[in-house]
Amino acid sequence: MSNNLYITATESRSGKSAIALGVMQLLTRNVRNVAFFRPIINNGVDSGRDHDINLILRQFKLDIPYEDTFACTLAQARELINSGQHAQLLENILNKYKALEAEYDFVLCEGTDFQGKDPAFEFDLNVDIAANLGCPVMLVVSGRGKTDEEIVASAQITIDTMEEKGVDLVAAVVNRAEKGADRERIVSSLECKVRCTQPLSVFVIPEEESLGNPTVKDVMKWLDAQVLYGHGRLETVVGDFLVAAMQIGNFLGYISKGSMIITPGDREDIILTALASRLSSAYPDISGVVLTGGLQPSAGVHRxxxxxxxxxxxxxxxxGHTYQTTQKLAELYGRIDPDDQRKVALALxxxxxxxxxxxxxxxxxTRRSTRITPKMFEYNLVETAKKHRMRIVMPEGECDRILRAAEILLRRGVCEVIILGTMDKLTAKISxxxxxxDGARLIDPATSExxxxxxxxxFESRKHKGILMDEARDKMLDPTYFGTMMVHKDHADGMVSGAINTTAHTIRPAFEFVKTKPDASIVxxxxxxxxxxxxxxFGDCAVNPNPNAQQLAEIAIVSAQTARIFGVEPRVAMLSYSTGASGKGADVDKVKEATVIARERVPELAxxxxxxxxxxxxPDVAQTKLPGSEVAGKATVFIFPDLNTGNNTYKAVQRSxxxxxxxxxxxxxxxxxNDLSRGCTIPDIVNTVAITAIQAQAEKGLL
Structure with a gap:
């Protein structure tokens, strides 16, 4: 098998970039160094850069110079071919490809976008390039607007043609299939007849309107529009475009969910009605308004x-005027912006x-890396969490980041999501x-049964502290206390909070009634x-300011257990300013004592x-300072002697x-x-929820 793959479509708007995202996610999970290469690109629209290259490089943080990721534009390729320099074109492509192949373990290639006027030319060109690069091919077939018979017929002809041209097919993806498509029939009907050494892998992915449709931000870029209001709502997905030329009473009857209203800028009645409809539960939520003609609301309406x-x-x-704007929007289609993590998560x-x-x-x-990159680790977190979907409660339901992360968690199938908050505020914020x-469970503590x-x-758990029943009820009205009690009563498997609450507020309820494990003296x-x-x-970097030797030994043992849960083979280094017997002092003695205690409690621990x-x-320093150690030079778990050292070290390593x-x-x-930082990002929340779900799996013996 090759260490490369060529993804090509047969027509435009096939959703090929979403497939490339999914395949790259798969590859980065298993291969340490993966490169992305597009032999031929269209003229860039994202700051002069090719959209798909920009998307993949940014999403997967690939450290590849942009100029190394492509060979030429489609116009340049056509010019070379028309001037009889087809061989020169292939040589140019091969040279750029080989440079990447020499440095990377796997090269994922993506074909042209079929945005030209000659799809047959582009198809032959992609097949020719794949064959000359020695790449097996993943074929992306668009099922949009096609019957099952039409999908099978066109896809099988393409497969046969590729085989005739000497291309090895590894898989075919029927993308954007209609919702009622017969998946089993399509899969069983497509086959390789000549070159496949194994049965052709065929996958059918249904149409997902939120991926195929543009966002308001896409509309803004496409029209080079000015944003007058609602700068924070540009990620809203557009369902359709509606020209508003009627009176208000008639206009309202035509709006539907996701409609983007197009109207002259002097139609203030339409503008105000559109804004009012978005706040009314009696009408569908529209996505936005485009004002044409360069006209804007009057000073009074603006105020x-x-x-x-x-x-x-x-x-x-x-x-532009209304008709011109409408015509231009007819050519717009949804693209996955690397900044739109909602769409990225939906695609994946x-x-x-x-x-x-x-x-x-x-x-x-063909071979799996023994090295683990951050992207591999994050991917493995999500995949492990998905194996047994745990119930994770998120008490901060009125926080935008929490809600956006919840949607990603649901899209990825990471866990069952429970969100707490005042119900009317929750539903208003979501809208x-x-x-x-829709897949989340929304709970208002104040009205919950x-x-x-x-x-x-x-009350029963705290009455010895003098708490009254009214006080107990007030505590349970606090979403953090309510969420923690859900975990305590096994109505949820874990809780994640801290995006807007302090660490103390997040973990205090857990200390009060969830409490520590029988064999644990500290958290x-x-x-x-x-x-x-x-x-x-790294531990402990967040909780215990100055643990004694007994506590330090306990931190080392449980940190090793945590490491193993997340696939890290524990080799524990008890850190100090001294190695072995080279130094003296109370701080060194504490670490020595903690190491002895940990060894006595868990003799098999490295x-x-x-x-x-x-x-x-x-390893070189270890050989000099502590030769023969099974840990020195290859430690994976680092236990710091105090919080001051641990917290500063983790931040120094993180930043530098x-x-x-x-x-x-x-x-x-x-x-x-688990506690979040109040400055956490949406990916931080997703990762922490996945970690919490995995911890819950471990608690239930599911790992």
Whole structure:
């Protein structure tokens, strides 16, 4: 098998970029160094850069110079071919490809976009390039607007043609199939007849309108429009375009969910009605308004809208007249912007839901890397969490980042999501953000049937502290306390909070009634530090200021257990400013004592201490300072003597080495509860929820 793949479509708007995203996700999970290459690109529209190259490089943080990722534009390729220099074109492409092949373990290639006027020319060109690069091919066939018979007929002809031209097909993806398509019939009907050494892998992915449709931001870029209002709502997906030329009473009857209203800028009655409809539950949520003719609302109306707290939808302004604008929008289609993590997550979730990833992985990857990159680790987190879907409660339901992360978690199938908050505020916020959280369970603690039982349970657990029943009920009205009680009562498997609450507020309820495991005397934490090609575990960097020797030994033991849960083989370094017997002092003695205690409690644990950091990670230094150690020079779990050292070190490594720090992951509690930083990003939330789900799996013996 080859260490390359060529993804090509047969027509435009096939959703090829979404397939490339899914395949690259699969590859980065298994292969350390993956390159992306497009032999031929169209003229760039994203700051002069090719859209798909920009998407893949940014999403997967590939450190490849942009100029190395393509050979030429389609116009340049056509010019060379028309001048009789077809061989020169192939040589240019091969030279650029070979340069990447020499540096990377796998090269994923993507064909042309079929945006030209001659699809037959582009098809032959892609087949020719794939054959000359020695790439097996993944064929992407568009099922949009086609019957099952039409899909099978066109796809089989393409497969036969590719085989005749000497191309090895590894898989065919029927993308954007109609919702009622007969998947089994399509899969069983397509086959390789000559060149396939194994049966052709065929996958059918249904149409996902949110991927195929543009966002308001796409419309803004396409029309070079000015944003007048609603700057924070540009990620809203556009369902259709509606020209508003009627009176208000008639116009309202035509709007549908996701409609983008196109109207002259002096139709203030339409503008105000559109804004009002977005706030009314009696009408579908429209996506935005485009004002044409370069006209804008009058000063009075502008003042009225500006004074509207939180303009409910984006309003754009363009110079062109209404007909011209409508004609231009007819050529617009949805693209996946690398900044739109909602669409990226939807694309990846849709791919994973309909493609047998293990089967495809087996066919594509000839050898698996023993190194783990941050992207590999994050992908493995999600994949492990998906195996047994746990119930994770998120108490901060009125936080935008939490809700956006929840949608991603649902799209990816990471876990069952429970969101807490005041119900009317929750539903209004979800509508305002244009999210689809139909799969989430929304709970208002104040109206929940669980409230009385939770208050009684809390009262019983804390009455020895003098708490009154009314106080217990008030506590349970707090979403953080309510969510923690859900975990305590096994109505949820884990909780993630802290995006807007303090660490103390997040973990205090867990200390009060979830409490520590029988064999744990303290709660501690670790950070999963994703380095360039490996994962280290740092503890304790967030909870215990100055643990004694007994506590330090316990932190080492539970951190090793946490490391193993997340696929890191624990080799524990007890860090100090001294290695072995080279130094003296109370701080060194504490680390020595902790190491002895840990060895006595868990004799089979690979642990060494005291160790300096360089002796723990560098084999050459280890050979000099502590030869023969099974830990020195190859440690994976690093236990710091105090919080001051641990917290500063993890942040220094994160910032200076470009490591991805995932955590803190709390350990020692009876049930998994994890804290977020108040500055956390949406990916941070997704990762922490996945970690919490995996901890819950471990608690239930599912790993």
């Amino acid at each position: 009225l809208i500006e004074g509207w707290t939180g303009v409910p939808l984006p309003v754009l302004s363009v110079k 979730g849709t791919f994973e839901a309909h493609v047998d990833v293990p089967v495809l992985s087996e066919r594509l990857v 305002e953000l244009g999210l689809n959280l 669980l409230l009385d039982d939770y208050a009684q349970t809390y 501690s934490s670790v950070f999963l530090m994703c380095m360039k090609d490996r994962v280290h575990v 642990i060494e201490g005291p160790l300096q950091f360089d002796a723990a990670v560098d 080495a470009g490591a991805v720090a995932i955590g803190p992951v709390l350990q020692g509690l009876n049930k998994p509860v």
